[in-house]
Amino acid sequence: MAVNLSMNVLIVDDYKTMLRIIRNLLKQLGFDNVDEAADGAEALGKMRGKNYGLVISDWNMEPMTGYELLKEVRSDAQLKATPFIMVTAESKTDNVIAAKKAGVNNYIVKPFNAATLKSKMAAVLGDF
DSSP, X not given: OOOOTXXXXXXXXXXXXXXXXXXXXXXXXXXOOEEEESSHHHHHHHHHHSOOSEEEEESOOSSSOXXXXXXXXXXXXXXXXXXXXXXXXXXXXXXXXXXXXXXXXEEEXXXXXHHHHHHHHHHHHOOO
């Protein structure tokens, strides 16, 4: 199955620099329809108003974390099938296990590059 490069991607991070980095990496990979949210609550609002083919979310944000966002998405009938990749600076095993249990599709530890992002996305979405 080929990945639709024109699908909507939502990146969620409270750090503007990280949003810019991920947006640039996605652009390098051929994705142009990228929206941003500064926290989980904003992301949830956007997800309820638009269809996203992928969510890439930071773990640590206030007031709603990426983990809380993931749990909300997975418990929402309309959103639960949305592919979800969690990004974090910490590679704590407990976090990885918690995210897997909550239904995350993949996990990226910062810092990362376009090749890492592409391989994680391909594992979730299929080759592109």
